[in-house]
Amino acid sequence: MLPAPDYHQQSGSFADFQQQLLSRWQPLQSLIAQGPIILIAEGNTAGLLQGLLSERAIANISALVSIGAYWPEPAYNNLIQQQLINHNLPVLDIVSPSFHPATQATALQRQVQARMTNPLYRQYPLLGVDQHPALLTTQVKTLLGWLQTSGF
Template sequence: MIKRCILLLFFSLTCQAEQLIPGEMINQDLERALPEYQYRQLEAGEQRFSVLFNEHTIANNMGVAILINDFGMPHLGPQSLGPLAGYLNNEGWVTLVMTAPDVDFHPLQNTGAEQQDPPAESTKPSEPAVRLSAEQLEQFETLLSERIAAATEFAQSYPGFVLLVAQGISAAALLDSYAEQQQGLPDALVTVSPYWPDPQRNHQLAQKMASLTMPVLDIYNRWNNAWTLSKRQQRLIAAQKALKLHYRQREIIGTDLIAGQYPYLAREVQGWLIHMGW
């Protein structure tokens, strides 16, 4: 009888856990771990999501910086943009750190042995383990645009600029969206290792980035995945051909994003903004 009760309890808990989607679990983890003043709850269409919130720490208020992590990364996960927020706060930015929306695809993961050498510029991205359909990509782009719109509306309650810092697939989705609409643009965009895990879409990123009217800071690292690195030079050439104003491409030295690189990344962002007269 006792064994049966234990099995029923275990089955019940398992069913409840399966009903939670990853995004909801991330939101719950954030809300349980932090006091209310360190996060905000936003709504975008049918989405309800939590963002990590921090005020600027100096008298000068630059505006609001919205940081969007790569697909599948929690707010403060390793190699996410979360740790960058504190450095931007010290430069006068109010920061919102948000996760990418949940869809039914997962980017290709490196399951092989530990990488010994960074991929060369000529490295071609391997085929994705699961082919991503156009519907899945469009769904991700639409849901992300809705989240950005909600965060931008929240940012309007603060004076100053709106700066977007996006990473990985999230950065690629925003480049696609802004290139098509050319409206509702932020004052500036920072892309950190942008890529689509799809050959055709990834190839088109360079021209879409070059077509944007807003300033773009293009950040990469030589230890990024091959999807990003294979098109790095193409993005630079496309921007130069388009005579794109206030485009800058910078390499973050060292391995992929780790604790010691966030101050360097923040200095690259702030130096670029100062160069533009902000």
């Protein structure tokens, strides 16, 4: 597991946090075995990774599971949302009403745009797990099904 940048202990720009995340990722590149690499990221970290993947600073990723990707600054958040649907790899975009409002605000737009531009993009709503724990099994089966249909 790659530790996320420390958003609370320091002030910095989007680019500063991206660089911090990239510096943590690069040493892992040599440790990663051959085979598919499925990157799973959540929240701010998922937002930072969108840019790094788009800039090809992180390479050799086979699939991306993005859980509520966002950045608090609107300009960067809009850029992240656009990058999320434009990756040339399978993307599972997990959304939920309980996620950050910046993620929720762009979820429908991502889904509509991705239908027209990216056949590898899927959006999946994470609903009811906090009220009905039995739904977690269904959610896990959905994730496994997406991985299988994506060729993993």
